[in-house]
Amino acid sequence: MSGVAQRVDESVESTPEDEYKSLLRSLRRRKGFGLAFVRCSPAGGVELIKKVRDDLPQKQVGVLELQAPIDNLIERVESFPNQENLNILFVVGLEKSLEEYIRSGYGGEGDYYNLDEIPPILNHLNWQRENFRDKFRHICFVFLLPQFAIKYIIRRAPDFYDWASGKFDIPTQSATLNAELSKIINDTDFTEYLAWNPQQRKIRIIEINELLSEPCQTADNQQALLFEQGNIFFAGQQYDNAIDSYDRVLAIKPDDHEAWYNRGSALSNLGREEEAIASYDKALAIKPDDHEAWHNRGSALGNLGREEEAITSYDEALKLKPDLHEAWYNRGIALMRLGRNEEAIVSYDKSLYLNPNLHEAWYYRGIVLNDLGKREEAIASYDKSLAITPKVYEVWFIRGLALEDLGRKKEALESYDKALAIQEDDPKVWLVRGYILEELGRSKESLISYQQAANITIIPDDHESFNNRGIALRKLGRYKEALESFDKALATNPDFDTALINRSIVLRKILLQNFIQDAKKFISRLFAR
Known part of the structure; x- marks a missing residue:
């Protein structure tokens, strides 16, 4: 200018x-x-x-x-x-x-x-x-x-x-202008922006806009300020604004690989994965040895279900940085989704060797081991996850299922109770808990558990929860309500065969119940003559 x-x-x-x-x-x-x-x-x-x-x-x-x-x-x-x-x-x-x-x-x-x-x-x-x-x-x-x-x-x-x-x-005089710019660019980093409150970030954006409006501002300074502005918006989860700032950076300097990379991350956070991949590709065309861009590109591909391509991208990241535990972990997820369970375990083990405290890796490793029929090893893996982060109810629940498969019903019940102590509004946990109590001969308690499952309000598009609620109502002998719940499950997902089977079971129960009632009425009239 x-x-x-x-x-x-x-x-x-x-x-x-x-x-x-x-x-x-x-x-x-x-x-x-x-x-x-x-x-x-x-x-x-x-x-x-x-x-x-x-x-x-x-x-x-x-x-x-x-x-x-x-x-x-x-x-x-x-x-x-x-x-x-x-x-x-x-x-x-x-x-x-x-x-x-x-x-x-x-x-x-x-x-x-x-x-x-x-x-x-x-x-x-x-x-x-x-x-x-x-x-x-x-x-x-x-x-x-x-x-x-x-x-x-x-x-x-x-x-x-x-x-x-x-x-x-x-x-502002050039020397003073450069000093103000240096203060903004060099004295604060992204981790500080994350710790700031919205008002602090807003004030810094104002300061940057004021510097951008200075008539003597150079293109290099504008680029640096706009990049910083994009990072502040990103830290505040204002991803659309961040993308706009990065686009303005790239209008000045099209080969700024960091702007392409950050732009890709913002797009991915908005769920715009195809655009994110294109942005990562631009960054990698400029700087092919950016392991983070390869890794994030893999995550975007994984979010699109393109698992094979995701694995290739993770492998490129790992060639550049073999100790990138996040890439080993996400690679394991992609392999698991492809059913390549043995390879997934190897990938999770690599991740856990580098970062033993990654509780998600222990959890998914347990799921894969369970799928391979290795129940005891799966439970040990779940226990590792819970030792790091004990307040994850899904881990307690799936641990209970593995224990139940091994016939360790009392331990399974304890695991379900742990899950419900963390989150009590999941009908499927109450339902399986009811099964266990029923098998342990604790019928009154099992009915209470089924009642809890039946009382939970279901999200309209959650067909599995409608199905589980229907089962609980059937266990309570409330067949008409159970039929309504199965109908809602099928209205949400017409191809849900489990709900279709359960619906036919409860229909037979209703028909049998009606037959018995009709028979009783007939006998009563017969003896009344």
Whole structure:
């Protein structure tokens, strides 16, 4: 971009020096009350105040620094030391009273204001402008603000803004600009962004946008700032915004492999796996030895069910970094989905050798061992998973099934109880628990377990839960309700053969029940004669 500066409300070209001279003339001539708005960065504001003091020694200059949001500026000025002798008062930090109120764009106007809510400070400025003039007839107020704050004031405090005698845009000197950029780029990393709260991330985005608006900003600096902006959006899970930032990076530098890689990760988090793979491919065309790109590409392929291609991608990652335990683990998942169970176990074992605390790998390793009929080894693997993360109810449940297969019913019951202590709203756990209790001769308890399964509200599209609830109702002898539950399972999934079989069983129960009732009525009438 050129070094052209612009007035905030005009498109008249001027140099930064011209802009400063215009401000200086206005301040020199001003006698008494006035308002001026200057767009500049915080560091640029420090430079500007020093320069004005040097160039206007005859003027009494004060600086009101606002360190936190306020809703009454008049009170702050009234309490400012020696304010009755001031000619010029620079007001710095008013934007802090606006940052909290920035919302998503309304009508395409961007993030500068929200029509539903006005910051109290802007209401105050609008309604109290005559008071400013009457109370401070001797002071010319100079508001040093970032671009977003000036836009906010224009839209939401137009009466106050219209009294301004000047609106100026003072670019930051190159050395100061580079120092501010370096602070943003070098002093914070992605892990810190993850730890920030949404307000902290929002403020940093504002700071970046202000630096991007500087007219003297170089393309390299723009690229670095936009990349950082994308990372902040990514950390806040604002993936669409992150993608937009990375796209702007790539418009400046198409061979930025990190931007292609991060863009792919953002797309994958949005479930746009095909686009994510294309983005990873771009990154790998530039930097073929990026093991993380190969790994994430494999994950995207796996999410699409393209397991063979996923394994190939994981293998490329492992050639570059053999100790990448995540790749061994995800490779095991892909092999398991393909039914290549022996190979899956080898892959899980590699992952666990590198990271013994990966509880998911122990869990899936147990599932594969169970599928191979190795129940004891499967249970041992589940126990390893639970030793690391004991609050995963699915592991307790599937461990109970393996114990039940081995005939260890009491231990299976304990495992189901552990599962239900963590999550009590899964009807299938109550159902299998009821089976165990029934087999152990604890009929009353089994009926309570079936009742619990029957009482659980089912998600409308969960055909398996409707089926399990139907079984529980059948066990309780509530055949009509059971039939309704099986019908709902089949309405959700017409090809669900298990529900079809269970429906036919309960129909026979209903027919038999009706036959017995009819027979009883017939016998009663016969003996009544």
